[in-house]
Amino acid sequence: MDQVSIKEASQFIKEKLSKTPTLGLILGSGLGVLGEEIENKTFISYKDIPHFPESTVSGHKGQLVIGTLEGKQVIAMQGRFHFYEGYSMQQVTFPVRVMKQLGIESIIVTNAAGGINESFEPGDLMIITDHINNMGTNPLIGPNDDELGARFPDMSKVYDPEYIQFAKNCANEIGITVREGVYVGNTGPVYETPAEVRMLRTVGGDAVGMSTVPEVTVAGHAGLRVLGISCISNMAAGILDQPLTHQEVIETTEKVREDFLRFVKKIISDLPNS
Template sequence: METNYNQQIQEAVAWMRERLDGAIPQIGLILGSGLGDMAEQVEAALKIPYADIPHFPVSTVEGHAGQFVIGTLEGKPVIVMQGRFHYYEGYSMKKVVFPIYVMKQLGVKSIVITNAAGGMNRDFQAGDLMLISDHLNLTGDSPLIGANHAELGERFPDMSEAYNRDYRHLAKEIAASMKQETKAIRLQEGVYSGISGPTYLPPAELTMLARLGGDAVGMSTVGEVAAARHCGLQVLGISCITDMAIGEELEPLTHEQVVAVANRTKPMFIELVRRFVAQVKV
């Protein structure tokens, strides 16, 4: 990592602490494309635009509001990223994950990372939610390349359980209880394939990823999870399956279609996350 990277993190953290008035968030949430309305569930919310924070990048993608929302959710102190940064926007991977380290320094212990993704598993369908059990980093980069700052984390972080097993078990229990209440949630579990983007993949590459073991594909998350594990955060990952990305059956896709499906899935997504936040021990 660059020599001044940790210094930039500390400056951003100091700036935010002045505005948090002693509040210490315990749980962080990163909201993907079309899922940003989850932030409206936060009570006693303080909103801080990314553009105001020292050294922060700015979100440029439709469906990403570009601000922190800080307050309480289900009685627990949270900090929500209403919109994230992507490698394909031209930011370095270190810049993409910069907020992860800031949230950790502010007091966050657990993080829920969400995204919109294409489903490559034939048992999935558009509108499903997928718990991420593991990932394939196919971006060609890592936020941990370069000099390591021991203040942030160890040189070689373990990724044998990048996505917390107990968190996934709790999420599955919550989904089961929601089904008993006749809520139409379809919760899958699988491997997320993270690519650099910004193009949607051609059929041959989708077929390749499926054969490698990928169940869903998207343009985020893998760098954020590497940084989260580097600094000791526990991770729950959830993909909203917005379209089917079967290489042999591929149809044209637009970002507007992705956001539209995410919007339809939003009520079940919000309910799942709210209950998870209420029940998880941090």
């Protein structure tokens, strides 16, 4: 998406705000509940924002929620866009560009993911330490605008090491056990086959999903600090002898709602540089 589109969308949002947000939140399947915790809320439907796609997935409300959370000015996406919905990678990541234009410095990206690591259990929260792009494409393919970011951005520490350690400390402080691991991004919309899960485990994946990698790639390109959190909503194919369903994803995220809220709110309250 070009700078004109980014500026038009951000200007539309900015006109509805009294304060500038410094922290962005992308809330995945079943995790939009965090948006309900925001105070002094302004709601903006995606369909009203110039150049924004619309979310079509169950469990995604399809709106921005902007206001105060734990003393920080935040802008939260209740529902994200996915490559499998038919959107281009540039459309999927457009909100990250707009958040950057609005002035955010850091972004917390959440998702529901299937557990590849056999020591994980449904309901675990995993801090993302790295990712594997298994989507066969990249949102930075095409002409590069140097004002948005470097042509060849470094992704070696795209998940901010200080934020990772900080999140682990937060979990310890509130008595929540969290996992750490590598997130694999697949295109979807099908769940993985057992053979694919075995392959992803072999190459170092701990959890797998259909999002996050594009947004984090663009966030890194834009110079934003990133923290990623996965809710392990189910075990990936072949680990348990049961079919995978989106309903199971939503049900599991509902069960861990309290821990998820406590964890992320604790992070936000003390997050450095946000």
